[in-house]
Structures are given as structure tokens and as C-alpha cells.
Amino acid sequence: MLPIEFINLNKAIKSAGAAILNYYGKQLQLDHKSTTADYRTIADIEAEKIIIKAIEDLFPDYNIFAEEHGKIQKNSLYTFVIDPLDGTNNFILGVPVFTSSVALMKGKETIYGVINNPITGDIYYAMKGKGAFLNDKPITVSAENQERNITVSYLCNYITPKERVIEFKTKLTNLDVRRDLDLWAPAFCYCSLASGKIEAIINDGIELYDFAAGKLIALEAGAKATCFSGKNLIDDTADAFIISNEDIVHSILVNHVTDSFHKTQE
Numbered sequence: 001m002l003p004i005e006f007i008n009l010n011k012a013i014k015s016a017g018a019a020i021l022n023y024y025g026k027q028l029q030l031d032h033k034s035t036t037a038d039y040r041t042i043a044d045i046e047a048e049k050i051i052i053k054a055i056e057d058l059f060p061d062y063n064i065f066a067e068e069h070g071k072i073q074k075n076s077l078y079t080f081v082i083d084p085l086d087g088t089n090n091f092i093l094g095v096p097v098f099t100s101s102v103a104l105m106k107g108k109e110t111i112y113g114v115i116n117n118p119i120t121g122d123i124y125y126a127m128k129g130k131g132a133f134l135n136d137k138p139i140t141v142s143a144e145n146q147e148r149n150i151t152v153s154y155l156c157n158y159i160t161p162k163e164r165v166i167e168f169k170t171k172l173t174n175l176d177v178r179r180d181l182d183l184w185a186p187a188f189c190y191c192s193l194a195s196g197k198i199e200a201i202i203n204d205g206i207e208l209y210d211f212a213a214g215k216l217i218a219l220e221a222g223a224k225a226t227c228f229s230g231k232n233l234i235d236d237t238a239d240a241f242i243i244s245n246e247d248i249v250h251s252i253l254v255n256h257v258t259d260s261f262h263k264t265q266e
Contacts, residue, residue, distance in 0.1 A: 012054030017118030048084035087185035103212035113213030190214020200244035
């Protein structure tokens with residue numbers, strides 16, 4: 001059973017999801033950020049306000065790092081990391097693949113993560129060491145280990161060099177996998193890994209708020225994560241890694257990315 005503060009936090013993120021749906025399918029003004037494909041909308045801003053208010057009410061002494069608002073520093077060891085609308089491009093296009101995501105970090109260690117899918121109403125969450133849950137029911141990663149049957153998602157940043165993306169995509173295409181998934185919705189992909197729908201994610205330099213909650217949920221569902229060379233990650237803020245459902249799948253992916261990409265991490 002979750003502590004009452006986290007139960008109420010989960011309720012708040014669902015409220016944020018309801019606010020997002022109020023704008024879904026409507027023509028919205030786009031506020032561009034780093035690139036032409038990176039922008040915010042009123043839905044991002046309104047959802048984030050709801051989440052920040054809930055955190056300030058429930059955890060008044062904790063820091064906040066929110067995608068749109070930035071940092072609210074309280075000089076605490078604990079920081080909430082917020083992505084109010086992960087998959088804004090999909091949201092604007094009317095593609096029903098987007099989520100709201102919140103992680104709690106103790107220093108550089110993620111200790112709680114929650115993700116809400118506004119379209120389905122599903123809520124995924126995990127407390128470190130306590131397992132992963134979908135709508136309060138335990139979930140686990142897939143047991144699939146045959147290369148031809150696995151689905152892999154490659155996640156990169158808006159400013160990742162095109163040459164790097166093409167090289168990664170080419171290597172994945174050359175594998176005999178079922179599908180190379182490209183959804184522009186990292187948190188959704190992490191939920192898919194945690195609930196056994198896909199088998200692996202290559203996380204190539206996306207922002208902390210894009211993966212912090214989802215990574216913990218997947219790990220608590222039984223996934224394993226390493227850097228591209230197969231070595232252990234330094235901490236939970238490392239942004240370049242492979243996370244998969246089991247050892248054979250992990251080895252397949254490490255062997256196909258190590259030669260080209262692990263040197264950038266060392």
C-alpha cells in the first residue's frame with residue numbers, strides 16, 4: 001500500500017491528464033523551444049500547474065524540476081522531476097500516444113515514479129524496491145527472448161545529430177527484430193516495456209524528465225539497464241543506456257551498439 005501522500009500525488013497526475021484531454025483535438029498555439037519539433041502548448045502548462053500545486057501541498061520542502069517551469073529550489077535532498085505532457089507532438093497531431101510523468105529522486109537515485117495515460121486512464125507507478133503496478137495490479141516485463149519476436153524502441157533528443165540517429169536506426173533495421181518502434185513518446189514506451197508489450201529501449205540522450213519515472217517502473221517490473229558497453233550505470237541520471245526485459249535480449253542489443261557508440265560514454 002502506498003503512503004497517502006503518494007496516493008494523492010497519483011490522483012493529482014490523473015487530474016492533470018483530465019486537463020490535458022480538455023484541449024485534445026483542438027487547434028492550439030505552439031510555443032517553440034529548442035527546435036521546430038520541440039514546443040509547448042497551454043495543455044502542457046496547465047497540466048504542469050496542477051502537478052506542481054499538488055507537490056507543493058503534499059511535499060512542501062522538496063525541490064521541483066519541471067519541463068516547462070524549470071527548477072524550484074528548496075535546498076532539499078529530494079527533487080520531483082516532472083514532464084506534464086510527454087508526447088506533445090502526438091497530442092497536437094491527434095495521435096493518442098502521450099502521457100504525464102513524475103519521478104521523485106533522492107540525490108541521483110530515483111525512488112518513485114508515476115505515469116498516467118490520459119487516453120486510457122491507466123496509471124503506472126513504482127516505489128523503489130516495492131515492484132511495479134498498473135492500476136494497482138503488479139506488472140512484469142515480457143519473457144520473450146527470440147530476436148525475431150522482440151520490439152525495440154529507440155529514444156533520442158530533438159538535437160541528436162541526424163547522422164547518429166541514422167546509424168542507430170540502420171543497426172536496428174539490420175537486426176531480425178519484429179519492430180523498431182518510433183513513437184516520440186518515451187514515457188509511453190517505458191510503460192510498454194514494464195507491462196510486457198515491448199522488450200527493450202535504447203535511451204540515447206533524452207532529458208531526465210522524459211525517462212526518470214519510466215525507467216524506475218520498468219526496472220521494478222524486472223527490466224535490467226546498462227550503459228551501451230554493458231557496464232553498470234553510474235547513477236539514475238545517466239541518459240545513455242540500454243534497458244531490456246532479460247539477458248539474451250540485452251546481449252543482442254549491447255553487441256549491436258557497443259562497437260559504434262559506447263566510446264562516447266567512456
